[in-house]
Amino acid sequence: MITSFISHQDCTLHNMGPWHPESPHRLTAIDERLRRSGLMQELLQYKARPVTPEQLFRVHPKAHVRSLELSVPEDGVVAIEDETLLCPHSLEAATMAAGAVIRGTEQVLKNQADNVFCAVRPPGHHAERVESMGFCFYNNVAVGVEHAIQNFGVQRVAVLDFDVHHANGTVDIFKGREDVLVCSSFQHPFYPWRYADSEWDNILNTPLDAGAGGLDFRRAIEAQWLPALQMHRPDIIFISAGFDAHQEDPMGELNLLEDDYYWITQLICDVAKTYSQGRVVSVLEGGYELDALARSVEKHVQALAGL
Numbered sequence: 025m026i027t028s029f030i031s032h033q034d035c036t037l038h039n040m041g042p043w044h045p046e047s048p049h050r051l052t053a054i055d056e057r058l059r060r061s062g063l064m065q066e067l068l069q070y071k072a073r074p075v076t077p078e079q080l081f082r083v084h085p086k087a088h089v090r091s092l093e094l095s096v097p098e099d100g101v102v103a104i105e106d107e108t109l110l111c112p113h114s115l116e117a118a119t120m121a122a123g124a125v126i127r128g129t130e131q132v133l134k135n136q137a138d139n140v141f142c143a144v145r146p147p148g149h150h151a152e153r154v155e156s157m158g159f160c161f162y163n164n165v166a167v168g169v170e171h172a173i174q175n176f177g178v179q180r181v182a183v184l185d186f187d188v189h190h191a192n193g194t195v196d197i198f199k200g201r202e203d204v205l206v207c208s209s210f211q212h213p214f215y216p217w218r219y220a221d222s223e224w225d226n227i228l229n230t231p232l233d234a235g236a237g238g239l240d241f242r243r244a245i246e247a248q249w250l251p252a253l254q255m256h257r258p259d260i261i262f263i264s265a266g267f268d269a270h271q272e273d274p275m276g277e278l279n280l281l282e283d284d285y286y287w288i289t290q291l292i293c294d295v296a297k298t299y300s301q302g303r304v305v306s307v308l309e310g311g312y313e314l315d316a317l318a319r320s321v322e323k324h325v326q327a328l329a330g331l
C-alpha cells in the first residue's frame with residue numbers, strides 16, 4: 025500500500041494558550057513518534073498547500089469566512105466560543121489544514137497514493153456551515169468531500185467519524201444529502217449537545233455510553249456501519265480520525281485502546297478495497313493525551329499502510 029502523510033509546519037502556528045488541550049504539541053508528538061518508530065520512512069511525505077477561497081466557499085459561505093477573518097486579533101487571543109480561540113496565525117493554520125485534505129483527496133483520486141493521513145490542526149468536525157465551535161473553524165473533511173464531488177465527479181462519499189465527540193459540523197453540512205453518508209460514533213450524552221438525534225436518512229449516529237470500551241465499540245460499528253456502507257457503496261471514504269475516545273484521554277470517558285484504532289482502520293480499508301478502489305483520506309480531529317494520541321496515530325497509520 026502507498027500511504028501518503030500530509031502536514032505543514034504552519035499548522036503549529038495556531039496557539040490558543042499554554043493551558044489549552046488543542047495545542048501545537050499534538051502534531052509534534054505524532055511526528056516524533058512516527059519518526060522514532062521508523063514508520064515515517066514507509067510513507068510518502070508531502071507538505072500541504074493552502075486551501076483556495078473557492079474550495080472553502082463550497083462549505084462555508086463567503087460572509088462567514090470573511091467575518092472570521094475580521095475577528096483575527098493583531099496580538100493575543102480572541103474567543104469565538106467558550107474555548108475556541110483565534111490567535112493572529114490561527115487562520116493560516118486552518119487554511120493549511122483544509123488544504124491538506126484537498127491535496128490528499130487529489131492524490132487518491134489521481135492514483136498517486138492508495139490512502140492518506142492528514143496530520144493537521146485546528147480540527148474540523150465541529151465546524152458547522154456558519155458556526156465555528158469546539159476548537160474548529162473550517163470543516164476540513166467537508167472541504168475534501170466537496171472537492172471530490174465537484175472537481176472529480178465522484179458520485180458517492182462516506183465520512184466515518186470515530187472521535188469521542190459527535191460530528192455535528194459534518195452533519196450540519198451534509199444532512200439530507202443522498203450522495204454523502206455520514207457515520208459518527210460518540211459518547212452520549214456529551215458535548216456538542218446537538219444533532220445527536222438524526223432525522224435524516226444519510227446520517228448514522230452511533231451513541232456510546234460513558235465507560236464503553238473496545239468490545240462495545242466494535243460490536244456497534246459492525247452492527248451499524250457495515251450494513252450502511254454496503255448499501256451506500258462509496259467511491260471514496262473520508263475518516264474524521266479523532267483519538268480522544270482513548271482510555272487515557274482526559275476529555276472523554278470512553279475506553280478505547282490503540283488496538284481498537286488499528287481494528288477500525290483495517291475494517292475501513294477492507295470496505296474501501298471492496299467498494300472504493302481502496303481510496304481512504306483520513307484527517308486528524310481530536311486526541312489530547314499526547315502519548316496516547318501518538319501511539320494511536322501510529323497504529324492507525326500502520327493499518328492504513330497495510331503493515
Ligand SMILES: [Zn+2]
Binds near residue numbers: 187309
Ligand atoms: Zn473530540
